[in-house]
Amino acid sequence: MEIKDIYCKQTGDHCKYIKHSSGLDIYVCEMNGFSTTEALFGTKYGSINTMFKTKNDKQYTVVPEGIAHFLEHKLFENEDCDAFALYAQTGANANAYTSFDRTCYLFSCSDNYIKSLEILLDFVQKPYFTKETVDKEQGIIGQEIQMCNDNPGWKVLFNMLQGMYHNHPVRIDIAGTIESIAQIDADLLYKCYNTFYNLHNMVLVIAGNVKTDEVLEVADRLLKPCENQELETVFEEEPYEVVKHDVIEHLPVGSPIFNIGIKCRPENGNARIKAEMECMIALNVLADPSTPLYKKMMDDGLINSTFCVEAFTGDGFFSLIFSGESESPERVREYIVNEIESAKINGLDKKMFNTIKKSTYGMMVRISNNPEAVASNLISAYMSGVEPYQSIKILSEMTYDDVQKCLIERFDTNNMTMSVIK
């Protein structure tokens, strides 16, 4: 077992990294003065991981869309009881979520954290699926899919992703479709579980009112060592170009809502974090509420305060999104394109670059102010394949020229998709 202290030079924050003998990576952040303990046990398995093989497989296995999320639901149910019933005995607030690239099981508590940690490590390592329990869950997840279909903010994003990506599974709803989840059975769930819920593909993050030696005592007792299966996940080849430039759907909404996305070439690990940070700075130098573009769109009645920007990235996908509400999304797109092209020629505003960089640093300090946020940052770093505090280090080293170069290389205004719900 290897234990390493990791420090953030910029903020003085610190955590411990443990490479546990079971194969699991563990991050512990002891935070003096906080009552809450926040723990996440996560696997690098999300909705996009539908094609994979291990060292024992000759061929890639392809599984139905939505299976990672389905597995998350089912894992809460062990042979003799439900994990929620176990947590009820400690008072912890427990939950789980599946996103594009990860599944995480979490709890938050202000007492009995060791008992809650035992429950977490135990139930995630004990799958139990039967035909009856799988059939029952199909009804519940079917309802969840219907609920997402009624959420225009969700629909506008997936419509954009479908207009942007030809093959990459990021284009499919995390929960799958009613049709795809109907193909899921207990055997498939076991296959995915045994592949992705291998401790070499997982992480435990725990922050707040916690002691490292207590965490390790529980980990030593409950983690079941396993062999590294050298898991490989792959995606079908994805063309650079978007599928189409416009997607429109009609649903009950107040003002029409839009997502305008630029499709970029994907990156991995440190290169992805660096590119993502540079893009975020560039997006804010172009369109933060202090910018001329934002003011002009506001003065012309094109946007309201819901307007925002985002770098949306993961394994095999990378896009930049401008979103908000507008009666004239086409004009918003026109303004954005003009601003990007003008900044490519004339350069981004240097003063604005410095201010946005400073403000981003402040935002990073502000959001690391409680155990939940700290745990979330630690797991995001792991899932991106980088060390904790890497984002703030990259930010501190970032130059104006890096961001200008990023703008020229990545903000391809010919490769955009606009999705509108009205």
Add this chain to the structure above:
Amino acid sequence: MPVYSRKNIADGIGYTTIIDPKFKTNKIQVMFITELKKETASHNAMAVGIIGTSNSRYKNLSQLTDKLNELYGASINVDISKQADEQILSISISSIHNQYALESEDISNSVLEILMDCIFSPNASNGKFSEEPFNFRKKDHLDSIDAEINNKRNYAVIQTHKEAYKGENSENSAYGTKEDAEAVTPESAFEAYQKILKTAQTEIFFVGPEKDDIIEKIITEKFSKLERMPENLNFISPSPLKKEVSRVEEHLDVKQCKMVLALKSSCQDEYKMKFVNTVLGATAVSKLFINVREKKSLCYYCASAYNFWKQTMFIDCGIEESNIEETEKEILNQINEMKCGNITDEEMNHALLSIKNSLNGVGDTSFSYISWYFNGFIKNNVIDTETAINKYASITKQDLIEAAKTLELDTVYVMKGEEA
């Protein structure tokens, strides 16, 4: 150890400080509390929205954001909400503590100056707000009223409030109606703002890692100069039970139906009713979750929330149309189980642990500190969380049965898909 103190700095104006060295940020929040009335809700909400996006020095959102970005991304937030029959208009500023400034700048005093300018020197002249921030805020305000329908779960609860609280102040949205908002002018919003400064009960909070005497001195000086005639507010205003259950049905282009039940209670004991709510529907081992969702697979979510100020419980769920009747029956059946005493020791123990867990976590964010002490203030009963936990721990099964017996169905709202 955190240190809490509150003092009156002017007529109807309190200043609370919560000093907790674990925080990296300072937060100053000013909460104006005034009666929630249909004719003033939009004016008040828009006025506080304007002061949150501009002042006489930084005349629009663009200039203000630029300055806040320079101050390491300090942020101003406006929050408009309702509690009981009152409207809460809140403006706050958060910033990193001076020790994290890279060039030793004094962030704390700069952000205080901005906030004081927003409140005492808004972008206004000749008795009206300037057109630019007014127009921006008005569009934003109208758009947010229109956007209520985007979140179907919240929208269903808002519609249920309107029906369950019909004839009471709390039937109104804290944002007011679209028609009232459209009628607001730069003059009427400014007039409303002057009235807020004069008459609203005002609670100011400072949460940070260390005491800052300059902040306290400046806030006290500024607020004590106001001409004041504070209104009397009454937060506890139980909503009367309707003679007959009111049923509302709405059709929208949706794939999942929503149902919200409002039940009224005559129990005045907050702790007992919150305990009932926790056993019934506030956790993943509650009666509603286990029976309605898990055992009967009737819905994706089914949860309860208790509004102590109005003595009203709301239960909401997302369901298929064919399950509406059965779901209502099963929800009422679970309440009846509690009335009949079918509450196990295990259920009581789980609910108590869950309540303790959330109360012990108060103080891990400035938001939870402010909510806790603000609620204590308006109840005229500021206690620490340990005392509250002891109150919950002393509740017996018989107390819960008696409290549950006071729940009576008042309103049922159903959202269905469009009729063929």
